[in-house]
Amino acid sequence: xxxxxxxxxxxxxxxxxxxxxxxxxxxxxxxxxxxxxxxxxxxxxxxxxxxxxxxxxxxxxxxxxxxxxxxxxxxxxxxxxxxxxxxxxxxxxxxxxxxxxxxxxxxxxxxxxxxxxxxxxxxxxxxxxxxxxxxxxxxxxxxxxxxxxxxxxxxxxxxxxxxxxxxxxxxxxxxxxxxxxxxxxxxxxxxxxxxxxxxxxxxxxxxxxxxxxxxxxxxxxxxxxxxxxxxxxxxxxxxxxxxxxxxxxxxxxxxxxxxxxxxxxxxxxxxxxxxxxxxxxxxxx
Numbered sequence: 001x002x003x004x005x006x007x008x009x010x011x012x013x014x015x016x017x018x019x020x021x022x023x024x025x026x027x028x029x030x031x032x033x034x035x036x037x038x039x040x041x042x043x044x045x046x047x048x049x050x051x052x053x054x055x056x057x058x059x060x061x062x063x064x065x066x067x068x069x070x071x072x073x074x075x076x077x078x079x080x081x082x083x084x085x086x087x088x089x090x091x092x093x094x095x096x097x098x099x100x101x102x103x104x105x106x107x108x109x110x111x112x113x114x115x116x117x118x119x120x121x122x123x124x125x126x127x128x129x130x131x132x133x134x135x136x137x138x139x140x141x142x143x144x145x146x147x148x149x150x151x152x153x154x155x156x157x158x159x160x161x162x163x164x165x166x167x168x169x170x171x172x173x174x175x176x177x178x179x180x181x182x183x184x185x186x187x188x189x190x191x192x193x194x195x196x197x198x199x200x201x202x203x204x205x206x207x208x209x210x211x212x213x214x215x216x217x218x219x220x221x222x223x224x225x226x227x228x229x230x231x232x233x234x235x236x237x238x239x240x241x242x243x244x245x246x247x248x249x250x251x252x253x254x255x256x257x258x259x260x261x262x263x264x265x266x267x268x269x270x271x272x273x274x275x276x277x278x279x280x281x282x283x284x285x
Contacts, residue, residue: 004032006045006118015115016043023131026173028187033123033131041112044119046091046187091117097164097189104162105240106155107182124175124182135181135212136171145216148181152209153225155183156202158240160233165190165198169205171212192233199230224248 003011003019010016020033020040034043091114098111098121110122124132140148152174159166166189173185192198206226214221223246231248232238 004030004045006116007032007034007043010115010118019043026185028185029119034120036120040123042109042119042121042123044121046117046119091119091187093189094119094185094187097186100162101155101159101164101183101186104158106158107180108186109182109184124177124184127178132175132177132182134172135174135176138176140213140216142217145213146220148176149209149213149217149220151180152183153206153229153244155181156206156209156225157229157238157242157244160192160202160229161238161240163192165192165195165202166205167201170208202226202230 001019001021007016007019011018015036017035017037020035023031023033023042025031029044029046032043032045033040035041095111095114098108102108102110109124112120112122114120126132156166156169164186166183166186168185168188169183173183175182175184190198190201192202195201203226206229210220210223210225225244225246227248228244228246229238232242
């Protein structure tokens with residue numbers, strides 16, 4: 001196997017003992033299994049923005065703020081320094097999201113360090129010590145599909161409770177080990193409170209998961225966890241241990257447009273009448 005150019009300096013410096021194998025290639029990064037101090041880890045090598053296949057990244061980064069004013073100005077101007085800092089913010093977002101959702105009780109790989117655009121993190125394995133498969137590679141029985149689906153819904157809820165929406169969740173970025181699902185790939189993680197696309201992305205995440213597991217457990221296809229979770233979030237009543245029902249009653253009551261327009265017209269008439277009376281009083285004074 002050819003050693004990736006980005007990893008070669010780290011091998012020369014003794015940070016990496018050896019590159020074991022290539023694990024996967026994604027739209028924003030390539031992932032390798034490496035050995036560090038006798039232990040296997042994942043090395044996620046982020047692709048340059050020109051070669052990254054992640055579409056409409058600006059929709060995901062909306063609302064992200066830089067604490068460093070110089071860095072923020074440079075990112076806005078698009079200078080070389082700014083582009084470099086924008087890339088760094090993409091990497092930092094994943095590390096911060098991984099740590100934040102792990103603290104909330106969501107199973108994700110543990111981040112170790114980030115060096116020169118390479119994220120080193122825990123390698124999720126199966127019972128034999130091999131890299132755990134993606135959800136898309138696993139066949140499930142109906143009862144297991146329901147259990148794992150409910151686990152992921154709980155994880156999505158917990159993520160939203162700490163203000164994060166994955167934004168790109170599917171069977172391709174969920175690993176499955178002996179303990180169940182593990183969520184991966186969070187560089188595009190969305191700030192739920194600051195991003196106008198958060199609701200749409202959360203619903204898409206939930207629906208993708210629902211539709212995938214419904215192949216094995218058709219009863220899941222009628223659930224509406226996404227709208228239920230977002231409704232609780234909007235109302236300020238979302239909690240990590242809330243008892244979800246998987247149902248949501250749509251508000252089908254149409255707006256009384258005619259009534260609203262009538263009230264506006266009446267208010268305008270009253271305002272005009274007040275102005276008329278004031279003008280008459282001034283003329284008679």
